[in-house]
Amino acid sequence: MLDGYALEVVLTATNSAAQAWYGYDQGIIAGLLVSDHFLGTFPQLHKPNIEGIFTSIFSLGNLVGCLLAALFGDRLGRRRTLWVGASISIVGAILQFSSTTFAQLMVGRVINGFGNGMTSSTCGVFQAESVRGSRRGKLSVIVVLHNVVFYMLGSWLTLGTYFINSDAQWRVPFALQLVPAMVLCSLLFIVPESPRWLLMKDRHEDALEALRRYLGSNLLIDDEVVQHEYKSICGSLQLERSEKLNFKDVLFCRDRSSALKRMLLGMGTQFMQQMGGINALNYYFSIILETNLGFSNLLARVLTGANATSYCISTALAFWIIESRGRRFLMMTGLGLQGFAYIMVAISVGLLATAPQQWGAVAITFLFFYYAAFGCTWGMVPWIYQAEINSLGMRARGAAAATSMNWLFGFVCTQFTSVGIRRLGYKFYIIFAVLNLVFLPVVYFLYPETANRTLEDLSDYFDRDSPHSTIIGVHNKIAKQHHRPQEAIDAEERRINMADETQIVLAKKDDATWVETAAHET
Template identity: 40%
Template structure:
């Protein structure tokens, strides 16, 4: 069998699929960062005077997260029916429409509706693009490639902060309308690439399109590699048998919810949702959306300096996020999460104690303010290296093929719902609790260490089909002390099980 001729194959095709994920993540990151600068624009406050109220300001920011939550739930319910490419395409269209409504807004309801629609689209794309990439990439590349997408998120987050700083001297509507309008650039970058890449081979097999799946696998394998190549057919059989075994062992929904199914699908869904919940309650969006406001109102910097520090912090965040590309497959997912939780907790603890000290001793307010600012920047370093990237990789890896779209949808919905809660109540929390607000995030971060240590298995250097075998062979919810569940290297028993699947196929 010879596949249909294509100019895109092998590493070039993987690069284009990575680019779809990376650019979609760029749009996602830009939307997370852009509104922090918009909210402090004087012309924006004049155009929408209602946002001077902390609660209205909070809902205007956080309604984006409500839309994204709904988009993630739509991906949860429809992702396996539509396929990966169609789900991403619908997300892009919603993003485009939402962006237009925002930068042309003259009344607050239009702005809120635009942010809701924009959020819905981001919910669809942020759920689906990491899954799409993880289903096409090889196991030894998967972590790095998905992290590139997540790091691209931070790239645009930093870009949004620098645009806000660059437009500080602008006094008119251009100061906030241009940053919101800039979003549409991403649509025209992603859409042409999406038209050129094929559907995920694993989804095609899940949908019963075996010949198409075999063709895509050969296309991913490299130039002039036929569909009957041993490597291609071996991977095809391994995936196909894994799907058949999953369907044979499919349990009633109540058994799934009570952890009585062999492959522990609900447990795996909870694990993926847990990483996203912990990511949001680390405090990243409290700083992402409100850092300029916090620095101006609580630390005492000028508006210009607050924007500059936010931009610098975003750039540091960007560099550290790309640093995680180097270490994610070297250290593994567990070690990164464990180390990051302690480091982030220490940053929040020191920042809160410094703010408390500045309240007690006015003469030391400037020094304590500088230390607090430094801790916010250092927090971004450790977050970027660890928790910024790993949850997105983890949720794309840990779920079974039949539950991967649902698991990613539920995990991303958890991320957005957590982001909504944190963003909505950050300003109110700081106004009422002052320094103690950051102490809450410190407690959260420290609590993540025992949770990951006890419950989270390693997923690096495993094929996506290894995950079912791993949970079947290790049904206990506790992973500490179980080498197959925690070691970074792929266990030999997993390779043996894969060879058995290929022979059965």
């Protein structure tokens, strides 16, 4: 069986396949919306309102998929949730590439969304719960990076199929959606379940075996590194279970783990990502270049592919800065740069009639600039933050709720962008410029740093008895520093001691089987 580095690679590839599906859909739709054969087969898409519904209905399907993950994710486990989601997506992809009517195409997109919602809300949780805390940020970046890589591949693919004079111009891109889903289903047979989910279900033997495999090569269950991680998780879980929660306590943040507060922070990152304007561009980039900037169809496609490549490169930069600079720095820097980019695009579009060539060049430059800024900041952080911020018992539901916000407000943006770019002109871009700048103080005062912390460190930070308040004060160094605080290290020792004293542990019998026994102080 795989373990250590090899297993880490396969786990990352598994969750990357889940993210790849979403990015690929964005990449091909942007090109298909300006494809002659696609529009000829489905002439309904010539109407801006119908075009908006076609694009955004995928987001509504994803929203339902996220709710399904929230309801059944903790029962199914991370692996089975991903497998069910990928299987549903395969059905949706088949319906899309075989479509002969507009109704079939729309049904396929909705079903595709159901599956993608389940996988996109679960893959980050599976990744975060299974890898070492010191490598969680970088490996999570690799997972989310595949969203952008496949967005780029989808953009270039539709440029290539542009020269095919048949229905293959759009059927081939839709059919290739099957690839990441089938890869995901195949790899899920190799990776073990999340050790934290196994402990939540009191499957201690399976959890220890999973930890042994994930934490390194050729480790034994009773090795110190395995026992240290096991006891730390058990101690945190024991604290979480020490009180009986009711809805009223959670609603008014009187529970020990601050479940609602943490869930809202994760949801907020996805809300700000979408209302920062990314999906107003992703699905409509080619149309914006043609409608607002006056470029030809072919040039718009080439620039869309070039922008996707630039976007991919900038996103890869996050691998080197996600831990060293921290989540807060990236979020605030991204908002400032994105707001500036939208201001410049608005000015360029507003003055385009006075000097089309010059202002068109300025506009495309700052559209590229926006994607570059977004890629290494807000393209990464929300997906990582939502998987980190929630407690173990709420992690699947919290991530699903956050991803639901992504799809809900992705729907809002994609639904109205088609009309907005045609009717509002430069004013449409001012809306997103203002929103990006408004979000800056929100991040500064509400969002604590999560880089270089274990998931259990964050549970201690939000614990009811913690000295940290909801509003991050100017002088609160613990909430802002990107290296691991000493108070987190001290808290980990207390968790391990608690687990040693009271936690159910596994003892090895003479016949080499493992049984649960109660630990006692000596």
